[in-house]
Amino acid sequence: MSVSGRKDGFTLIEVLIAIGILSVGILALLQTAGSITVMLRDGRLRTTASAMAASRIDNLRLAAASTTPSCSAVSSGSASSLRGTESWTVAGAGRSRTVTEIVNLSHGTRQLGMTVRATLLCP
Amino acid sequence: MIIFVATASLIYASMRLMEKVHRTASERAGIQLTVRSGSQTVAAELREVNNVAGGGTSDLVAITGSSVTYWGMRNSGMTCQVNNNEVRIRMGPTYSGYRLPVMIRDSLLVFADGDSLSVADDQWVQLPILGPASTSTCPDGAAALSLTTAGLVVADYLVPGPVRTFELMQLAITTSGGRQYLGAQSLSGFGVMEPVIGPLTAGGLQLVYQDQNGTPTTIPSAVRTIDLTVRSQSFRPMTTLGGGVGAMLRDSLALRVLLRNAR
Numbered sequence: 001m002s003v004s005g006r007k008d009g010f011t012l013i014e015v016l017i018a019i020g021i022l023s024v025g026i027l028a029l030l031q032t033a034g035s036i037t038v039m040l041r042d043g044r045l046r047t048t049a050s051a052m053a054a055s056r057i058d059n060l061r062l063a064a065a066s067t068t069p070s071c072s073a074v075s076s077g078s079a080s081s082l083r084g085t086e087s088w089t090v091a092g093a094g095r096s097r098t099v100t101e102i103v104n105l106s107h108g109t110r111q112l113g114m115t116v117r118a119t120l121l122c123p
Numbered sequence: 124m125i126i127f128v129a130t131a132s133l134i135y136a137s138m139r140l141m142e143k144v145h146r147t148a149s150e151r152a153g154i155q156l157t158v159r160s161g162s163q164t165v166a167a168e169l170r171e172v173n174n175v176a177g178g179g180t181s182d183l184v185a186i187t188g189s190s191v192t193y194w195g196m197r198n199s200g201m202t203c204q205v206n207n208n209e210v211r212i213r214m215g216p217t218y219s220g221y222r223l224p225v226m227i228r229d230s231l232l233v234f235a236d237g238d239s240l241s242v243a244d245d246q247w248v249q250l251p252i253l254g255p256a257s258t259s260t261c262p263d264g265a266a267a268l269s270l271t272t273a274g275l276v277v278a279d280y281l282v283p284g285p286v287r288t289f290e291l292m293q294l295a296i297t298t299s300g301g302r303q304y305l306g307a308q309s310l311s312g313f314g315v316m317e318p319v320i321g322p323l324t325a326g327g328l329q330l331v332y333q334d335q336n337g338t339p340t341t342i343p344s345a346v347r348t349i350d351l352t353v354r355s356q357s358f359r360p361m362t363t364l365g366g367g368v369g370a371m372l373r374d375s376l377a378l379r380v381l382l383r384n385a386r
Contacts, residue, residue: 015127016126019127019130019131019134022134023130023134026134026137026138026141029141030137030140030141033141033144033145033148036144036145036148037144037148040148040151040152040155043152043155044155044374047155047158047159047376048376051162051376051377051378054166054378054379055377055378055379058348058379058380058381059348059379059381061381062335062347062348062381066335
């Protein structure tokens with residue numbers, strides 16, 4: 001009768017290799033989670049920035065229509081709030097104006113700048 | 124054995140953390156989508172509203188801080204033929220609408236030029252739609268949409284002239300399943316208030332109306348801009364790292380809307 005020295009199961013080396021491979025996978029997933037968080041934060045900043053820009057351009061449209069001749073009260077400017085800062089320039093003459101709105105927002109160390117251009121009609 | 128247990132515990136803790144991070148991210152994406160789509164939906168509906176100051180006509184029927192009743196535009200185009208009881212709208216680049224006009228539910232607004240040399244008598248005349256919309260042709264053979272109406276004085280209208288269809292709508296907070304939503308109801312279509320976007324926080328729809336000078340007003344025909352704020356919250360409270368019940372996630376978005384057709 002012969003007795004083998006081998007027993008069923010994994011060696012310590014095999015277990016450590018398996019744990020190592022699993023750890024690499026988990027680290028990759030953690031990195032993905034970090035990316036998702038950053039993308040969500042950027043998306044929120046972009047949403048806020050576009051809402052600020054749209055609101056400012058509507059304010060300028062109201063100002064453009066509130067005077068006779070129209071657009072005479074529309075001018076460049078800047079503003080700041082808890083949400084961030086914005087500046088806008090108005091160019092052109094005659095029956096239309098081109099507005100360039102720049103919004104800068106920050107959240108923690110993350111900063112986002114957005115530029116929006118729109119045309120105002122001066123009927 | 125000690126190394127194995129320690130490493131396994133670390134992996135388990137990492138997986139729990141990832142599960143929490145992904146669940147939070149999913150909820151955060153959801154509430155961001157809610158505030159984005161909520162504010163854009165309300166803004167798109169109210170932007171087309173027609174308003175004439177000084178006691179004139181207004182598409183804003185009733186306004187409160189959390190609801191608005193208005194005539195919402197559904198179709199626009201140019202007439203190609205006008206009879207006493209029929210309006211034909213030219214189909215093509217000048218026509219727009221996301222659905223066909225529906226009788227009773229929608230009504231017509233046709234521009235009456237009157238004296239073409241004067242703007243003093245220009246007006247938008249509201250007419251009922253008394254039959255289902257049907258396909259037809261313009262006098263030049265082009266495709267048209269035929270709408271049956273009544274009481275139309277042909278001499279008042281220039282052809283081609285602008286025409287729109289409108290639906291009486293209400294936007295307000297509504298409750299469904301114990302949660303609050305932005306709700307929409309077709310009043311002219313005898314519909315019920317349907318939850319559209321949410322869930323929102325209590326008082327999650329805030330509307331502030333301003334006149335020409337930016338002063339808050341409660342007079343519908345004086346409204347020129349509307350400041351709207353949408354506040355959303357997650358479907359369920361977040362779980363803490365220890366497995367306990369955490370807070371609800373919340374987000375909000377504020378937007379100013381200028382009524383494009385206000386004068």
